[in-house]
Amino acid sequence: MSEVEKKPVSLIIEDDPDLIHIFARALELSGYETKTVEDGTEAIALLAKIVPDIVVLDLHLPGVSGREILRAIRADGRLTHTRVILATADYRTVEDLREDADLVLLKPISFKQLRDLSSRFLQTNKRTTAI
Numbered sequence: 220m221s222e223v224e225k226k227p228v229s230l231i232i233e234d235d236p237d238l239i240h241i242f243a244r245a246l247e248l249s250g251y252e253t254k255t256v257e258d259g260t261e262a263i264a265l266l267a268k269i270v271p272d273i274v275v276l277d278l279h280l281p282g283v284s285g286r287e288i289l290r291a292i293r294a295d296g297r298l299t300h301t302r303v304i305l306a307t308a309d310y311r312t313v314e315d316l317r318e319d320a321d322l323v324l325l326k327p328i329s330f331k332q333l334r335d336l337s338s339r340f341l342q343t344n345k346r347t348t349a350i
Contacts, residue, residue, distance in 0.1 A: 226252040227272035227341060232262040232288060233306065234280050238328075242275050242306070245334035250341055259283030263291060270297050273340055275333070278307040278316075286316060293319050302340050304333075 229251035231242045236257070243253045251273065256262045260282030274292065278285035285305070292298045307313060308326040317323055322336060 226250060228269060229253045229273045229275065229337070230262070230265065230269070230271040231255045231275045232259070232280065232285065233257065233275065233277045235277075238277075238306075238326075241330050242328075242333060245330050246273070246275070246337050249334050249338040251337065257281075259285065259288055262288050266292065266295070266298070271301055273302045273304065273337060275304045275306050276320075278305060278309055278312055286312070289316060289319055304336070 227250065229246040231239055231246070231253060233239050233242060233255070234257045239255050239257065243255055246253050254265065254269070254271070256265055259280040262280070263283050276285050276288060285307070289303060289305070292301060292303060302321040304322045304324060305313060305316060305320045306324050306326060306328055310325055313323050313325070324332065
């Protein structure tokens with residue numbers, strides 16, 4: 220695959236193995252290369268090395284919280300174009316973070332919902348890049 224055809228990268232930051240599997244499969248079917256981490260500390264370390272196109276972020280993680288990870292993403296100039304989807308069951312906390320996220324999905328999140336929404340982000344990015 221040439222550089223032009225390289226798949227966009229998604230990063231799933233989630234501590235539930237079942238949800239990781241569901242989210243990864245949905246994003247792969249949408250055309251993303253998928254990386255996963257189950258711990259907030261690991262997520263911060265990986266984000267220092269890669270620039271994902273999209274991040275699916277749980278708020279309640281071991282190590283560093285999703286709230287802190289979101290702040291770090293928004294403060295990092297390399298990640299300006301990274302889309303962030305918050306995936307959480309904590310609807311009260313979401314209200315405080317809604318402005319910093321591109322999309323908020325309340326758990327339970329269906330496979331189809333994530334697949335379709337991530338596909339839209341991918342299509343939007345292609346149109347923006349082509350202009």
